[in-house]
Amino acid sequence: MGLSDRNQRGFRRLLRSFVFAAHGLKHVIKYEQNMQIHLICSIVVFAVAWWLTLPLEHWLVLLLVIGGMFSLEIMNTAVERTVDLYTEEFHPLAKRAKDVAAAAVFVYGVFAVIIGILIFGPPFIQILFY
Numbered sequence: 001m002g003l004s005d006r007n008q009r010g011f012r013r014l015l016r017s018f019v020f021a022a023h024g025l026k027h028v029i030k031y032e033q034n035m036q037i038h039l040i041c042s043i044v045v046f047a048v049a050w051w052l053t054l055p056l057e058h059w060l061v062l063l064l065v066i067g068g069m070f071s072l073e074i075m076n077t078a079v080e081r082t083v084d085l086y087t088e089e090f091h092p093l094a095k096r097a098k099d100v101a102a103a104a105v106f107v108y109g110v111f112a113v114i115i116g117i118l119i120f121g122p123p124f125i126q127i128l129f130y
């Protein structure tokens with residue numbers, strides 16, 4: 001959507017916003033190594049969850065955690081690009097903004113790993129020791 005047709009309403013506008021979101025997603029997947037790592041990890045997680053025939057509640061938690069991780073990584077990229085638009089010179093506030101955005105992904109990642117251990121730990125212990 002051009003900046004001029006911001007006042008447009010209706011289905012066409014909705015459709016175009018999906019197209020722009022798809023462009024953003026394609027950009028993050030193509031250029032962000034961390035996003036590629038998240039994608040590979042999530043495919044492995046879903047494959048193992050399928051193999052273990054985890055219950056629906058566990059699938060729902062996994063979907064929430066992985067969806068949240070993707071969304072945070074995408075927002076982190078948005079912060080990085082916005083900071084780069086403002087300056088590509090070294091600036092303490094640019095560093096602060098990027099580091100804080102990265103910290104959001106890191107904190108969520110730590111909790112995602114804890115949730116993963118809680119979900120996958122018991123069935124693996126069952127398979128390995130019983």
Ligand SMILES: Nc1ncnc2c1ncn2[C@@H]1O[C@H](COP(=O)(O)OP(=O)(O)OP(=O)(O)O)[C@@H](O)[C@H]1O
Pocket residue numbers: 032033034080087088089090091092094095096098099102
């Ligand atoms: N303009 C800047 N001024 C000061 N420090 C910066 C600036 N740009 C980046 N940095 C520092 O370098 C780090 C890496 O920044 P960069 O833009 O390369 O993102 P990144 O962490 O490599 O992210 P990703 O790997 O997800 O692309 C930042 O977290 C920040 O500490």
